[in-house]
Amino acid sequence: MLVTMNDHELQRFAIIQDVLNNKLKRRDATPILGLSYRHLSRMLKAFKELGVQSLAHGNRGKPSSNRISDDIKLHVLRLITERYLDFGPTLVHEKLTEVHGINLSLETLRQWMIADGLWVPHSKRKPRIIRR
Template sequence: MSEKDIQRFKVLTDVREKRLRQVDAAIILNLSARHIRRLVNKLVSLGAQSLTHAARGRPSNRRYSEHFRIEILKLIREHYSDFSPTFALEKLTERHNLSVSKETLRQWMIADGLWLPHSQRKPRVYQPRYRRDCLGELIQIDGSHHDWFEGRSDKCCLLVFIDDATGRLMNLRFSETESAFDYMLTTREYLNEHGKPIAFYSDKHSIFRVNQEKHKQVGQTQYGHRKLEFKTFDKLEHVQQTQIVDNKRLGQVLKFAQQQQEEFEQQQQRTRSKKAPKRRAQQRALQTAPRTINPVLTEPFKASSRKT
């Protein structure tokens, strides 16, 4: 019995033993006085079991048959074993014309071991990054904004170069802002004093990353140099992209694309995309002098404070 049934049993027992009036019991249980008399009569004749619903503990009359449940789980096990309940339900409705509620399918997959709830999954363990072995192997660079001069001057940024293996401060420089120009000057100072490290390690500051979408689309790096991009030359414009997305992760995408290619070749409809670059352009880009790809590789470093 639930807590509600236990409370109702105590109140009706008091009414039956004349310790509580029917009107007061109706107020406590939020029922009518007539229904209180009906419940007291059932309690006297049938006992405490009469207070619970007769269908409690019995299978629902609207439940799915066992044969239907086995058929659904068989299809999921054969074709959609790595699908989520929502995605599996979409494919069952689309390809097999079988309809079932999402939560029911989820409970069936959990009971059959085909799906593990997120609350029961083990947290992902990330491998720690250990310190490097040698001095100068990895240099961590970062900027710290603070009132370093304690009010005697304006707030500034301290650019710090720290060796990862030993934790030594390799180079420090005060600058007004954390800019690319100041990082270049500090890097030049470090290279002149300690030589070239194997790698630098920085955060995701906008100086080290391209955050604007328009620059990503035109293929420009942070310092304005061209970046070579390799695209798919033979692009099937006649293939509907929605057909590939709908059949995602079904193991038939490559077979579907290959079949479409063969049909278009037979019908002489396979054409190249006008937006895709020519194959000869790729070869010319690779034969270009390194200076045009990255001028920093060939031109000497020249410090300048002029803004461009």
């Protein structure tokens, strides 16, 4: 299994390898890692059992538990394209809340509209050139 690691985890990996290869003592490794002796022992045990995966957080690569489902997202985007195509995110948010009873954050709605090409942020709009 492929595990992506950040710099902090790579540093931990190198130090744990040194401890396992007897190049570094556990009590010398604890201040370097900023861990207690007991926690380092737990990490070494997990590293021996699971390998490099034990250094990465267990929730890495999993979707968020409070994520809005794709069905709701598609339903909302269909409503916008059918009824509220000319509206901005704020007005669409108001209409979805009042008329349809769908409560989403304004920023989530704005991001969905940008990703679907229904809204162009002000910073990405073409400047209006006024000739005199």
